Amino acid sequence: MSERVRQAQVGIxxxxxxxxxxxxxxxxxxxxxxxxxxxxxxxxxxxxxxxPGVAPPAGVSxxxxxxxxxxxxxxxxxxxxxxxxxxxxxxxxxxxxxFEHAGESHLLECERILLxxxxxxxxxxxxxxxxxxxxxxxxxxxxxxxxxxxxxxxALVVGSGPLLLPTVTALLAAxxxxxxxxxASSRWNALRALPGVIGNGARLREAMWYMKQLVRAGVxxxxxxxxxxxxxxxxxxxxxxxxxxxxxxxxxxxERTIExxxxxxxxxxxxxxxxxxxxxxxxxxxxxxxxxxLVVDEQQRTTIxxxxxxxxxxxIGGAEVASAEGALAAAAIDHSLGGPAVxxxxxxxxxxxRRASDAMLRAFAPLPGLxxxxxxxxxxxxxxxxxxxxxxxxxxxxxxxxxxIKVGCRAGMGPCQARICGPSLxxxxxxxxxxxxxxxxxxxxxxxxxxSTIVNAPG
Amino acid sequence: MSDNRSSMGRFxxxxxxxxxxxxxxxxIAARNGDTVAMALWAVGEATLRRSSREGRPRGVLxxxxxxxxxxxxxxxxxxRACTTVVRAGMKVxxxxxxxx
Numbered sequence: 001m002s003e004r005v006r007q008a009q010v011g012i013x014x015x016x017x018x019x020x021x022x023x024x025x026x027x028x029x030x031x032x033x034x035x036x037x038x039x040x041x042x043x044x045x046x047x048x049x050x051x052p053g054v055a056p057p058a059g060v061s062x063x064x065x066x067x068x069x070x071x072x073x074x075x076x077x078x079x080x081x082x083x084x085x086x087x088x089x090x091x092x093x094x095x096x097x098x099f100e101h102a103g104e105s106h107l108l109e110c111e112r113i114l115l116x117x118x119x120x121x122x123x124x125x126x127x128x129x130x131x132x133x134x135x136x137x138x139x140x141x142x143x144x145x146x147x148x149x150x151x152x153x154x155a156l157v158v159g160s161g162p163l164l165l166p167t168v169t170a171l172l173a174a175x176x177x178x179x180x181x182x183x184a185s186s187r188w189n190a191l192r193a194l195p196g197v198i199g200n201g202a203r204l205r206e207a208m209w210y211m212k213q214l215v216r217a218g219v220x221x222x223x224x225x226x227x228x229x230x231x232x233x234x235x236x237x238x239x240x241x242x243x244x245x246x247x248x249x250x251x252x253x254x255e256r257t258i259e260x261x262x263x264x265x266x267x268x269x270x271x272x273x274x275x276x277x278x279x280x281x282x283x284x285x286x287x288x289x290x291x292x293x294l295v296v297d298e299q300q301r302t303t304i305x306x307x308x309x310x311x312x313x314x315x316i317g318g319a320e321v322a323s324a325e326g327a328l329a330a331a332a333i334d335h336s337l338g339g340p341a342v343x344x345x346x347x348x349x350x351x352x353x354r355r356a357s358d359a360m361l362r363a364f365a366p367l368p369g370l371x372x373x374x375x376x377x378x379x380x381x382x383x384x385x386x387x388x389x390x391x392x393x394x395x396x397x398x399x400x401x402x403x404x405i406k407v408g409c410r411a412g413m414g415p416c417q418a419r420i421c422g423p424s425l426x427x428x429x430x431x432x433x434x435x436x437x438x439x440x441x442x443x444x445x446x447x448x449x450x451x452s453t454i455v456n457a458p459g
Numbered sequence: 460m461s462d463n464r465s466s467m468g469r470f471x472x473x474x475x476x477x478x479x480x481x482x483x484x485x486x487i488a489a490r491n492g493d494t495v496a497m498a499l500w501a502v503g504e505a506t507l508r509r510s511s512r513e514g515r516p517r518g519v520l521x522x523x524x525x526x527x528x529x530x531x532x533x534x535x536x537x538x539r540a541c542t543t544v545v546r547a548g549m550k551v552x553x554x555x556x557x558x559x
Binding site for chain 1 (some may be wrong): 473494511512528536541542547
């Protein structure tokens, strides 16, 4: 792309299920659409595609939900939509999205903005989590499904939530031995999700597919287990795992040591709401949906005029919620531009998907005991290298707010802008997992970009 | 000093063109379309920078551009290894403190 300022009726941030569904639907209604996506190809994190020329080994199958992913991608690629891959959006005002692309500074002027940036893995610090070879669960999926790279020989998958299963199957597809797959939530908690899953054919088929893959590979998903620490010299070499109680607190005497060379840890997902906050949109804290979520109404409108949001940004819900909300947002945006009224089935579909997802997430409610895994020396802010002891001292001396903790020990002041430490920093620093969570503080640039990008920003 | 680990690599079939770049002076064979982080992981290099205060090894955490743990220097500029696509002849060095 050459012009540094371009116009479209609708600017969409994110090329995952929500962004793709919305873009295709808007294009079908004759709207001009530009999608800004940070990845290399459409699909988002959930439907990552291998680059052209790379093929998985024969015999590797995909879960049933990926049929839906292929449909979304095919429709999106066949639509009259401009996709800008590798675009980092760093500032926004209603009607304007500033982004960096190939080292250049660009501006998209649009009548409507749709925020569909997705989510990221929730990190809960434990001793040894900074060792190379210890990554998020999502990182391993990207490695295998996005690049055809084999993460290691022997893996531990640990955390909580439905995304542990695709992480296990990705590793199996890459020929990695999954030594242990540990879900911190208890089997008892899992039963709470059962009615919601059984009542939803697609979700039941999906769960059955994963279970079949695990059984075939001889991998047992252990409920009520987690990691206590990872050890190694310059790379992870072993992990100590243990049973946890219903609150996620480790049970003494159940420790076991396993030899691993790669660890994927994912304690659920956190909605990526920064751009919405920057635009002035209201948020609310919904622990069951991953933390701070953007407030949207029954037509995916945020509290700021002309700004819509769909998918994980309004609360963790998965790909089915995201695509249903994307389609709904497209209809609402079209209507706001003079198109026909939003049809009731679209609203109902999005609501039904949310209900199904909320029901499933009941199995993976946040466990306060997991915040006891870190010890005094465990790094909580990886950018600024701040150990838990310093974060605790800062909270005691300066106060329990995220701002006070930040001022006291620099935690959250690095380039990730507290995206990694923020979702657990207050719980850890105050030693109170039930503490009230501050809304993240956002600043421009919302993602670090080159100084020249900011200086040369058009408009 | 290399942290090379032979258990990391690639799987499946790969017909992409080879691309060569340097990492701390060592020649690395990558594939067209790889990110710096994935090209290095595939040859067993997981340590991409040293932590700011204690100089401990750090590498890929999120692999999707969020965490900035994989900061390296590409031709002298600090960038995320996981979002930077390799180019032939690129000079990559282990990163230091983020924000420096």
